[in-house]
Amino acid sequence: MSVFFNPHGVPEMACDNCGSRWYDRMTNCCYECGQPVTEEMLAEYNQALAEFNRARAAKSTG
Numbered sequence: 001m002s003v004f005f006n007p008h009g010v011p012e013m014a015c016d017n018c019g020s021r022w023y024d025r026m027t028n029c030c031y032e033c034g035q036p037v038t039e040e041m042l043a044e045y046n047q048a049l050a051e052f053n054r055a056r057a058a059k060s061t062g
């Protein structure tokens, strides 16, 4: 899995193996092909998401 940003600037995860954007939060694996999502990857995604939310909050309070 790797983090990318959609056209709205929202961070999303996509599978390196099959390109799926679905992953199973219960098992931390790709929903389509079962490739495991590493803790490192999850941390990177969560950080990107936190930064996005912070930027959005800053914008809305403007």
Ligand SMILES: [Zn+2]
Pocket: 015, 016, 017, 018, 019, 020, 030, 031, 032, 033, 034, 035
């Ligand atoms: Zn996959």
